[in-house]
Structures are given as C-alpha cells and as structure tokens.
Amino acid sequence: MSKVNLAVDLNGLKLQNPVTTASGTFGFGEEYQDYLDLDSLGGVMVKGTTLHPKQGNPTPRIAETKAGMLNAIGLQNPGVDYLIKEILPTIKDYDFKTIVNISGNTVKDYAKLASKLNQAGVAALEVNISCPNVKQGGLAFGTQPEMAAGVVEAVRAETDLPLITKLSPNVADITEIARAVEEAGTDVISLINTLLGMKIDIDSQKPILANQMGGLSGPAIKPVAVRMVYQVAQAVDVPLIGMGGISNAQDAIEFLLAGADAISIGTANFVNPQVSMEVLEGLEDYLVENDYDNVSEIVGNAINNSKL
Amino acid sequence: MSKVNLAVDLNGLKLQNPVTTASGTFGFGEEYQDYLDLDSLGGVMVKGTTLHPKQGNPTPRIAETKAGMLNAIGLQNPGVDYLIKEILPTIKDYDFKTIVNISGNTVKDYAKLASKLNQAGVAALEVNISCPNVKQGGLAFGTQPEMAAGVVEAVRAETDLPLITKLSPNVADITEIARAVEEAGTDVISLINTLLGMKIDIDSQKPILANQMGGLSGPAIKPVAVRMVYQVAQAVDVPLIGMGGISNAQDAIEFLLAGADAISIGTANFVNPQVSMEVLEGLEDYLVENDYDNVSEIVGNAINNSKL
Amino acid sequence: MAQQVIKEIVTQKEISPNHFKMVIRAPKIAKEAQPGQFLHLKWVNDLTGQDPLLRRPISLNSIDQAKGTITIIYRVIGRGTKLLSSLQAGDEIDLMGPLGESFSVSDSASKIAIVGGGMGIAPLLPLVNQLLDLDKQVTLLLGANTKEQLINLAEYQKLDVNLKIATRDGSCGQQGFITDLLTELSKIDYVYTCGPEIMMEKVQDWAKQEKIVGEASLEERMGCGTGACLSCVCKIKVGSKDDWQYQKTCTQGPIFPLGEVIFGE
C-alpha cells in the first residue's frame, strides 16, 4: 500500500502513476516482461506507428556519443492495421495504459491513423510531430506552429481518445508550438523528442549512421529537456509529460519540479531494463521523505520557487 | 618543422593553424600563459565584449551536467573602451590572431563596437548573435534570419576587418540563418554557441543557476554541433569555424571532416588547460599518418564520402 | 527466461594480446543458456559513470552447468571492452541474458562443418560440444590472423573433431583464408558459420552451390538487446525471390538460416 498518492489525471488520461516508457525505446512493453513487473507502470508509449508498414533505415542505425546516443531507426513498424489486429490484443490485459505513438507523412495520414485507432481499445494517442528521421513530414510538422496545429486538429476531429502531442526540441521557441497545439485541442503535451545530431568516423571519414543524421537522446540532452518543460509549463495549461535523459529518480523529480505532470523514460531502458521501477520507487521515497501526500504537490515547484 | 601545411586562410583571415580557443572560455589568452605556449595557437576569440562594462549575472553561474556544463555568466566584461586601452596592448605581441567577440542589445550597439574596434589592431571580429544569457538582443538576433542579417550588415558597414558571425544552435533550421548572414556579408561563420538548458536542485526545488537557464556546452553537445556544421557547410560558401564539445584531436577532426575549415575549443580548456596543444599535435599526426600535405584536404570529406 | 543480474567475476585472464577470457558465476544463466546465445553486459562501477552509455553484446563461450559458471572470450576494441578488461576476480558485472536464439541442431544431419573466423570462433565451443554429445561428425574450420588468435585451439585439439586451420601469417595451419579450405570438404549435411561478414558470405555462397543447409551467427550494433529498439536489424530474405525484411539480430537472431542472409547492406 503506497503512502503517497501517485495517480495522475492528465486531462482525462488517468495513469496509476506518472512513470511511463517512451515511444521507440520499449517496444510494445512485452519485450521487457522478463525484466520487470509491467503491470506497475503508469503507461507505455508503444513504438511509432504509421499507416503502412515501414522497413525503416539501413544500418548502422545507432551510434554512441558522450552520455548519449544517436538513432535513425526510421520508424520501422508493421503498420497500424497489423498493430490493431496482431499486437494490441496481446498487451491489452496489462494494467499499464497503452498509448499509441502515431506518425504520418501528411495531415491525412494522421487523421486516418486516429480514426483507425479510435475504437482499438487504447488509452490515448501520442501524435509524433517531431520524428527527425523521416525525409518528408515529421520534423516539418513539429517546427511550424500552423502545421503542428493542423495535424492536431485533424486528429482531434477523428478521435475521442485523450490526445498527447509530442514536441520536437529542434526549434527556436518551443512555447510557440506548445501554444499552437494547445489551441488546436491537444489534451496533453509530451516533450522532448530527440535533438538532431551526427557522428563521424574519422577512419572511414563518413558519418557513422547510414542515414547520416539521427536523433540524440540520453543524459546528454536532459538540460535542454528540463529547460523546455520549464518554459512550456509556463506557457500552456494542459498537462505535460516530460522526457529526455531520465536515468534515475532524481532526474524524474527534476522534470516534475520543472512542471511535468508525468514523465517518460527512453534510452535508459536500454542501459537498465529495470530503470522504470527504480524511478517509481525513488520518486515515492522522495515524496514520503519530504512529507507530500500527492505527487501533484511537487509539479512545477521550481517555477514557483524561482519567482520568490 | 611541420611536415604538413596547417595554415588556413578563412576568406582573408589567415591563421597559422586551424586551432582556436572559444570566446568566454579562454579569457584574453594570458590567463593560460602558465600552461601552454600561446604563440602556437591559431587564434584566440577573447571574452564577449559589449559597448559598456557589464557586471553579468548573479552566482551560481555554472552547473555541471552529464558530459557538459551550463553557464550563465551574463557577459561580464569591462567594456570595449577598456578592452582597447588596457587589454589589447598586453596581448598584441603573441603570434596568435586576436579575435574580438562582440555582443550588443541593439543593431546600433554592434555597429558602434565594430567602428571602435576597426583600428584597434585586432585580427577579426566575431559577431555574437547567439548569446542565450542576456535578456534583450543576443538570442533573438540569432534566431531570425532578417535580424541576423541586419546585425551583420551594420557591422560590415563599419569595418574592413574579417568578419566572423557566430550562430546559435537554438533554431529549427540553422542553414537559413547561415545563408542570411552570408548574404549580409560575413566572411566566416562560426558555430555553435551553447544550447539553452537548465538544471534543478531537487533538495531546494529551485534552478541551480541564479539566472535559472544557461548555455549548455561540452562533450554532450558535440553531436548537435557536428550536425550543424555538416548542414551549414553544404548551404554556404564562406569558411566555417566549428565548435561545440571538442575535447581532443579526434573530436576536432570530426568537425573538419564535417566541413569546418578551423575549429575552436571551449569548455575543454577548463578540464585540460593544455588541450589546444594536444589537439594541434593530434591533428598533425592524423594528417601525417594519412599522407595529407595540407589540412584543407580533409575539410568536408564526410560530406563527399556520404554522397558516394 | 532472460534476466538482468549482477554477478561476480570468478577469473579474468589475458589469453593472448588484447584477448580476454572471463569466467562469471551465474548458475541460473548457466542452466538455461544454449549454444549461440549471448549476454548484454555492463561494467558495474559507480566510478565509470555513463561512458560508455550502452551495454555490450558478447557471446557465451562456455556454459558450465555443473559449476554454475559461464565464460566469455572477447577482444579489446574500444572503450567498452577496454573497461571490461580492467575488471578482476571478485568484481561485479551487470549482465542481461541468456539472449537470442540458439543454434538449431538437425536430427537428420550427421556430417557437420563449422567455419569460424577471428572472434567468431568464440561462440562455437558450446555448439561443438553439443554436436559431439549427439555423436555428430564434426569438421571444424578455424581461421585467424595468427596462431595466438585461434580461440580455444587447445580445447579443440583435445576433442574428437576434424580440425582444419588457416592463418593469415601462416603461423598455424595453411597460410591464407579459412574459406580457401572449403573445397576440401565433402559430403557435409549442415554447416554453421560465425566470423567476419566476408567470410560468412563466402560460406553462404559455397553452401548454396553445394546445396547444403546451415546457419550463420551475425553481429550488429545493439541498443536494448530485448527486441524493443530495432537498432540491430539485418536483412533477411523472406518469401519470394527478392523480398527481404529487417529482422532483429538480438531476438530473431543472432543465428539466421544460411542462404537467407543478405550480407553487406
């Protein structure tokens, strides 16, 4: 029996606790069933899904950098129909909330994805307007407020599911995009996706990734992610799911203090498959030690305290 | 006697070798005279200078992050007049090229700074349109192409000195800004300045920096910096000075392969005050081992090789 | 079932320049692991921080159920394996495993060839033992740069296998590539191969020509090791002639049927 109330209500999306796993880093959850009690997770954002199956990019698809990694998976996935028919049924009995991360090349793609998933029994949709690894669409939607809003409106029109919009950090002013998607009707904002980066092999004198560029994730990007959460929390009213470099409970708490209502863990799952459980326990300890009754009591405290 | 030709000509700014030290991290050079032979550096970008003296931000001004650091110095400097009268004379006899990094709140500030420095005996000006730590100006100039171009034009009109424009990474499309400042008449582009970031102390529940946010530098940002150099090298014709996370010769070579004609070392000076010498030696070894006669032969090779 | 556990190193020894052999006490993994499976390793030490960030995949070189130990043999390549080599008996190591599919053993095949090159020899010992236990006739072709780099040579010399060797420098066996010796083989029912891509590709081409079925063990850069991240994929032919799919080396591999692997892409 937990001494603190960890449940969060993200504008209708109710999670038993604020710890979720980030899209593309946790498969469909099941891949990690040997390592942890999946039922105790707040939510699982499943791998980015597209309208049609995608082969993704050639290999190498990943490269390590200092305190980080680059990936250019290129959204390899079996497509939304296969997801609904073959995969969702296998994970529907877990206690975590299944959130499907969707990506399209066009606004229409997003709308179709939303309409197909509307009755699929998932808890929410995460609209990825920020994937840096696909040539068309993706990143462009995430860097221009009008386009971002257009995608959200189109998806909104097709679904009653709670709608999370996932922002790209590769912008000059993230609050501008955040306000645009809030106005367009998103229920929740998640941030950040990866920073666009690159690594070169000095022996072959070529980029290491077959795709040349890829998305930077991991501890290296945490300061950028925390800053963006802090800025967006002050710019919008919708709840936030913060992510980017979370490796332990301290990191997760930083995001909550910066204004995130829930958090998501990505790259750290690869390093330590049990990290999400450790984050959950560490968060609970912190709340108990500091006499909080409810996790929401610490959300945004760094904003308030720095105004004192 | 060096076996390879390390000299570089950056559109008129001639450096004896491509290794420079980044503004704000190497003082006026003299601070490091106990640790290395300053005469063997290619160039020193001195601390950001403003029209009037500046006290800078309250402390703490720095915080460490994974493989990086945040700074919010806030451009503390004695002002351009003091620089010209008291400091430049003390460093004029070194063999390195002195490059003055200038920051203004308004376009007029930049123009005045340029006109004051035009006859001050420095080798070049580095126009900082990208400092994230000052409330007005700075960052705004660096994120909007028209404003960036306006600053460069105004400076160009006041000086015959080689002009370097230093870009901010906090943008959606850095090539857009690069093209704008090239058209506005910059001779060289340097990149990147710091990424805007933040760190929160979970005990006090406050941002660690007194200024709340600060600039992220060091190895953590190298993948972003290399990517931006790679993109800008393909978008403009002016030479580039690449920087961001360079800690050793391998890192420096990555930037050259990505398309930088010279490089600059920042944060790593704090960790290892002799790093610039080690980079210079390591670069020379690499060129010798791989049978190059001239450092320019490797510039941009990763671009060419990835098109094969 | 794979698990993540922190285990104690029993011994670590440099067996030839830059090549290390590490024995780890891990009874549960030793009990479950099958030939061809691998571990995903991290050095447990607060002091190293997060560099490198990711784990490192290393094959099981021997599985001793009785003693409750497993052994790996690895070459120092970069920072990760360098760190690994600095560990000593008594230190702890963080491992996920056993991971991946194991080699499959065909009942009908009796004359088996195994072609290993360089570090690719490392995962073969448990397979050889398994095949000998099943009374198969094993011809073992091992290639390396030098005699010193022929992993487990002494062990193989004690076993009832037909051993053929090639080294680049001629310090042991024939001078040249191990694939040069493929033509000497006759009446093989099944072939296993693990080693450099170029070698495995030649084995695949030869097997195709000779109409021999078999398996290859592949290597790809890995993130998760659990099938979640899709970073470790390789091109595998499926269905009709030119169709292929990216399959995960970590969970669908690292063992794939010979003839279906599209190398070099």
Add this chain to the structure above:
Amino acid sequence: MAQQVIKEIVTQKEISPNHFKMVIRAPKIAKEAQPGQFLHLKWVNDLTGQDPLLRRPISLNSIDQAKGTITIIYRVIGRGTKLLSSLQAGDEIDLMGPLGESFSVSDSASKIAIVGGGMGIAPLLPLVNQLLDLDKQVTLLLGANTKEQLINLAEYQKLDVNLKIATRDGSCGQQGFITDLLTELSKIDYVYTCGPEIMMEKVQDWAKQEKIVGEASLEERMGCGTGACLSCVCKIKVGSKDDWQYQKTCTQGPIFPLGEVIFGE
C-alpha cells in the same frame, strides 16, 4: 608560476567519517605554494570518462618543502570528491596549482585571531605555521559539528597557540557556534577567517565593529581556475559606499579583505 601536472599520491587516509587526507608528491608546487592557495584537481583515470566533467578546487592543508609533498584534506560531498576518495597510494592525480592569492601577513600586526569553521579549517594550518614562525601571538578559534570534524586538532594542540573550540554537539570545547566565542577576544590586530558564509559574515560584522582588519577565504563554484571563465565571482565592495564589483575567487581571491565582502548574494 602555476602549472598543470600529473603527480603521484603518497598516501590517502580516511581521517574521520567522510573526511580524507591525501598526501601528494609535488616538489615544485610545494616549493612555490603559499598559505591560502589551492589546487584544481582532476582524477586521472581513463575509466572515469568525463563525469564529472570539471575539476574540483581544494585548498592546500600542508606544504612540506623539505619532503616535496603537499597535503589536502577534504570532505566527500558529491561524485567528484567521492571519486577522489577512491584513489590510493601510487595512483596518479592531475592537478593545477598553486592557484589563487595567499593570505597576506602584516608586519605591524602581532596579535592575530584565526576563526575557522568546518571544512574551512583545512586551509589554516600553513597560515598558523607561518604566523608562528614570525613570532605572532595566535588565537585560534575552531568550530565544527563534532570533535571528529575538527580538522588538524591534534596538530594544533601541539602548537603554541591559544586554542578555543566550539562544537555543535558539545563533544569538544564549548557547545554552540564558534562565533559565540568572538566576544572573549581582546586586543586583536588582525583576523583571518575561513568557513561557512554565515560564520564569516559574523566575523566580518564583529571585526567591523571592533575596527579590526583582516581577511576571509571564500568558496565559489569554479570552472577554469585560471581567471578565464568568470564563473567564480563574488561581490566585493569597491570605492564609495555602495559600489561593488564581481571579482574572481580563483585569481583575485580566494582571500579577500574583510569588510569588503558582500556575503549571501
């Protein structure tokens, strides 16, 4: 002249819980260093990678020119000092130093008070020795949480100083704050202080009231240690009444004139 060098650790010992004393062989630094100066340290070990990234400033606790050694005493706070404490005799350490200004010794002052608190006691030993060599009368006020944390207590008890002690838990000397004992002092010509800000601020207020000149040794987060980065500044009064300047703790300090420091900002 400051230098960056890699030196050998002679001994490292835990002198009380979480407090370590490290002796380093560094003849040149030992020859040049003056009381109050500090080192900027990095742990030399490829394995640690770049976490923490920056160096750590630590004061010289003793300078032995004859033996060519220097000593530091430090408390484990975070990852940096934790790493430092894992080093052993024979390991190498990367140091920049000696850095900063030293305490200045006034010829005219003969009755000296030195007020040290907590880790701020660490840099005082060389100063005390210097003052005693110059035949000054030294009253030493030391405060800490517990007796165990009174750095160099045994050494001071052997020296010809007037020793006054306060501990928070009363395990040695008076129970309470060391600044409570300031009122017991009389006819002091010069006062030095090093310790928590709140303590130094009280000493400064007292000195001002008593019209005593002196010096304080400050701590700020440091980047470069060379005066280049401007991260370590503290507020120092200059010129007329309310004017102040940010001055660099690493090169213009860490020793600043008492009365000119604006604490707590």
